[in-house]
Amino acid sequence: MSIDTSSILFQNREEAAVQLIKELPQNFFLQENSIVLGLSEGGAYFANYLARELMLPMDILLTEPIYSLINPKLTIAMLGETEEVVIHKALVEAFDIPKDYIYNEAHSKYDNEILAHIQKYRNGKKLENLEGKYVILVDECTETGLTMMTAVKTVISLGAKNIFIAVPVLDNFVYENLVTICDNIFCPHKINDYVSIEYYYEELEPFSFEEITKIMNKNKNKIGK
Numbered sequence: 001m002s003i004d005t006s007s008i009l010f011q012n013r014e015e016a017a018v019q020l021i022k023e024l025p026q027n028f029f030l031q032e033n034s035i036v037l038g039l040s041e042g043g044a045y046f047a048n049y050l051a052r053e054l055m056l057p058m059d060i061l062l063t064e065p066i067y068s069l070i071n072p073k074l075t076i077a078m079l080g081e082t083e084e085v086v087i088h089k090a091l092v093e094a095f096d097i098p099k100d101y102i103y104n105e106a107h108s109k110y111d112n113e114i115l116a117h118i119q120k121y122r123n124g125k126k127l128e129n130l131e132g133k134y135v136i137l138v139d140e141c142t143e144t145g146l147t148m149m150t151a152v153k154t155v156i157s158l159g160a161k162n163i164f165i166a167v168p169v170l171d172n173f174v175y176e177n178l179v180t181i182c183d184n185i186f187c188p189h190k191i192n193d194y195v196s197i198e199y200y201y202e203e204l205e206p207f208s209f210e211e212i213t214k215i216m217n218k219n220k221n222k223i224g225k
Contacts, residue, residue, distance in 0.1 A: 009169060009189050012203040013042065013140065016168040017049040023186040024136075024166060029054050033161075034134040037061040037127075039151050041207040042140035048215045050138055050166060058219050060212065061127060061137070061151050062117050064109040066102055070095055078146045079106045080154035081114050081127055086146055120209070121216045131159035137182075141197045142170040145178055152181050169200050 010016040036058040038047030044060050051058035066077040068091070076097060077087040085106050092102070118126055135155045142148050142165075152163055165178060166186040171194035179185050189200070198204055 007195070007199045008202050009200045010202070012201060013045050013207075014049075016140070016201070017046055019188040020046065020166055020168050020186065021050060021053050023188055024050070024054070026054055029056060029134060029136070031056055033132065034136065035059065035130070036136045036138055037151070037155070039063060039137060039139040039147055041209075041212060042204075043138050044212045044215055045207055046140055046166070046168070047136075047138040048219070050136065051219065056136075058215075059127060060121060060216065061154060062114050062121075063147050063150050064113045066105045066109065068095055069097060069101060075144075075146060077102050077106070078150040079109050079114065080150045081110075081118065082154050082157050083110055084150060084153045084157060086150040086153060088144070088146055121213065127154075128158060130155055132161045133159075134162045134164065135160040136164045136166055138166045140168065141194075141200070142167050142174055142178070143194060143197070145170075145174040148178055149181065152178075169197075170194065 010019070034056050036047045036051040036056050038044035038058065038060045047058045047060070062081040064079045065075040066079060068074040068076045074091065075088070076091045077085055079085050085102065087102060118124060137148060137151045139148065148165060155163055163182040164184050164186065165182050168187065169189040169191060170187055172190050172192050175185060175190050
């Protein structure tokens with residue numbers, strides 16, 4: 001696929017992370033009451049980077065997409081690891097997708113995907129201990145906002161006191177929606193007409209499960225404090 005180089009904002013994830021950390025008020029977040037949570041494979045990279053620079057604990061917050069009956073590549077809802085479900089109402093209504101289908105899929109995804117990842121990354125320990133905490137939700141991009149909305153709903157259910165979002169790039173329309181459900185959004189590039197993540201990075205290598213496992217192992221002594 002030919003990429004219009006005029007859209008490129010970052011050479012790679014490292015450059016994006018450097019730009020992102022400059023947006024955060026580093027003295028605002030104190031180790032005893034703050035935690036950084038990554039929301040995807042690439043989000044784990046950014047969460048690890050921010051946690052290291054801010055000297056905070058980090059973890060990952062697991063989500064799984066629920067796809068349309070008609071188009072198996074179209075995400076119509078998102079499931080969080082506390083079994084919170086956020087539905088893309090417009091798509092569900094447009095395709096007349098039954099709610100029973102969504103919740104049945106959510107139950108299956110939780111049992112077969114999320115619980116397996118909890119076992120893999122945290123030895124079966126579920127995400128907890130967010131009571132009264134400042135939570136920074138981090139991802140490498142935010143396309144529709146569905147994943148981030150699910151993450152916000154999840155950490156609220158776990159008792160988070162304040163919720164912040166940190167992403168290198170997001171669409172202005174999504175920004176306007178998300179800023180109403182969190183305390184602040186840190187983002188060096190808010191743009192119109194977001195296309196797809198690969199348009200904004202010159203180099204964007206896949207971030208593997210093995211790399212996430214290494215990050216989790218490095219941070220496991222900090223998690224839960």
